[in-house]
Amino acid sequence: MALSAKLQLRQSQSLVMTPQLMQSIRLLQFTHTELERFIDDEIERNPLLERVETAEDGPSDQFPKIETQSEANPATSEDWFEGEAGWSSEAISEKLDTSLENLFPDDPGAVERMGPDLAMQWKSASTGSGSGGSSEGFDMEDMAAAAITMRDHVGEQISFAFTDPAERLVASELTDWLDEAGYFRGEADEIAARFGVDEAFVLRVLTGCQGFDPAGLFARDLAECLRVQLMRRDRLDPAMAALIDNLDLLAKRDFHSLKRICGVDEEDLLAMLAEIRALDPRPGGAFSGGSADTIVPDVEVRQAADGSWAIELNPDTLPRVLVDQVYFAQVTGRTKDAAERNFLSECLQNANWLTRSLDQRAKTILKVASEIVRQQDAFLVHGVRHLRPLNLRTVADAIGMHESTVSRVTANKYMLTTRGVFELRYFFTASIASAEGGDAHSSEAVRDRIRQMIEEEQAADVLSDDAIVDILKKSGVDIARRTVAKYREGMNIASSVQRRREKRAMAGAAS
Known part of the structure; x- marks a missing residue:
């Protein structure tokens, strides 16, 4: 068979993603902030684009802005050791009138004696030129004070706590290794090698920094953070020290073992737990900002x-x-x-x-x-x-x-x-089959039913995962035990054994 070269013409179709088509697809998933940033960049590059500024632009009452706290800030002081804590605060502001009459209440001629140039500046400030010439003063609610950072707060205390320049330098380096919660995440030996000092010197400075306010700053872990706060309150007795050394048992709610290890009865253990709950596991949370999204x-x-x-x-x-x-x-x-x-x-x-x-x-x-x-x-x-x-x-x-x-x-x-x-x-939720052959159930709806059942249970009748499965099947939800366990753990709900221990302990404290 002879081989020969020949020219052929073929017609085919293919989908080509142009840069503009790809950018159009990206626009769909942009958030509002990302879209605004992208448009600003386009306007800067393209002289034919312009924004439309109208009198209606600005915050709309019809679409309120809802604020959610970031994970940096805890919200309650009750169950912080379960990892669901958070704090919130309300800003308080008052209106301040800075008119000339209030600045010089007893001297009406003070403005004239200031000279024409300076008097004009005062009059401009008092008439509120930025608000259309209103003389009602400015509103402090329109101004936000700069937040004090953790580094600024610690830096002020370093100046008073250490007189040796070397100690101040190391303390400033330690400050750079604080995380948002106020914990020290650096390595003392590495810092010592970098500054050419002994590791004992760095640890001594670290101990001094642990005396700063708020108590618990510069701790290397949760146990040390709580220990520092208890020492500040003069409450670190042997029983409390044993409790701090066994926080893993506290997280498991193994109160029986804790009573044995700490050498206390149930009443004393409950009092100790109340003291632990009153401590702050995130002493740096007040400075980390946790700016609301x-x-x-x-x-x-x-x-x-x-x-x-x-x-x-x-x-x-x-x-x-x-x-x-x-x-x-x-x-x-x-x-x-x-x-x-x-x-x-x-x-x-x-x-x-x-x-x-x-x-x-x-x-x-x-x-x-x-x-x-x-x-x-x-x-x-x-x-x-x-x-x-x-x-x-x-x-x-x-x-x-x-x-x-x-x-x-x-x-x-x-x-x-x-x-x-x-x-x-x-x-968009997954579907869970119906035990009676009817319509399927939403996984989110099933989670809500599991949450409500657990919230309503009593100390003498704590529901196991198997019991929850039986109740759900009777109501028409065909669900496996491992699925119930997965949903429960996803909602940070403890097992039935741990819940029973805690509810009995709480019931004993109430009585």
């Missing part, structure tokens, strides 16, 4: 007059961007250089693409949110017990979109409903 809902769902659900996009999350066609026409008419004309044409093309992409993004979010509301109507009316099993494919098929598109749209987007603010991903 502001959640701005992308969609609002409210009930209409006819009983249906009205679904609207939050205008605060929709950037207003326009293409300046007038500027483009003026500059193009005066430009004769081919490179400049090509640059302007490219800018116009990119600007038009961005406005179309933002419009398409808004329509896609609204379409996905509308389908979620349609699917989860029972949840909005009756609550979490009526949350339906839902997956991305179901929504994608209903609105004629790809599953990956729905996934990008629901990422980091929030919906404001009559029942609170929820991430769009919250409404």
Whole structure:
């Protein structure tokens, strides 16, 4: 068989992802903050883009901003050793009138004696030129004081605690190794080698730093943090020291072993536990800021007059961007250089693409949110017990979109409903089969039922995982024991043995 070369023409189809198409896909999953940052960059690069600033711009009362504490700050002092603690505080501010009459209450002629230039400056300040010429003074609520950082707080104490320059230098280095909770996470031997001193010198400085306020700073672990606070209160007796050395048993609620190890009876042990709960496991939490993350809902769902659900996009999350066609026409008419004309044409093309992409993004979010509301109507009316099993494919098929598109749209987007603010991903839950062959149950609804059963149990009747399985099956939920255990652990709920020990101990303390 002879081999020969020949030329053939073939026609084929392929999907090519252009840079603009890829960027349009990225826009779908951008959060509000990320989208604003991206648009700012585009406006800086493209002279044809401009933001639309209207009188309506600004915070909207219709879409309140809900703040959530970050994990850096604990919220309660009751169960902090279970890892679910957090603290909150309210800012208190008062209005301060700084008018000239209050600055010089007994000397009306003081302003004239200041000289014309200085008097003009005082008058400008008092008339509130930044607020349209109002003379009502400024509002302290509009000004935020700079937060005191942990490093600043510790630095002030270092100046008074150490006189030796070497000790101050090492103490400052130790401060750099504090984490958000106030724990020292460095290695004393490495610091000693870096500064050319003995490790004992570093440890001595560390011990001195552990005397700073608040008590517990510079501790190397939780046990040392609690031990330092108890020593400050003169409460570190042998029994309490034994309790601190066995925090693992405390976490397991093994009160029987703790009574034996500490050599105390049940009443004394409960009193010791009360003292432990009163301590602060995160002494640096007050300085770490734990700045509240502001959640701005992308969609609002409210009930209409006819009983249906009205679904609207939050205008605060929709950037207003326009293409300046007038500027483009003026500059193009005066430009004769081919490179400049090509640059302007490219800018116009990119600007038009961005406005179309933002419009398409808004329509896609609204379409996905509308389908979620349609699917989860029972949840909005009756609550979490009526949350339906839902997956991305179901929504994608209903609105004629790809599953990956729905996934990008629901990422980091929030919906404001009559029942609170929820991430769009919250409404997508796995399904648990029905024991009676009916409709499946949402995993989130089952979690809520497990949580309520455990909250209502008594010390004499603590439910085991098997007992919870039996109760759920009687109510039509076909669930395995390991699934109940997984849900319980996911909600940070202890086992039935640990819960029984704690409830009996609490009941004994109450009596």
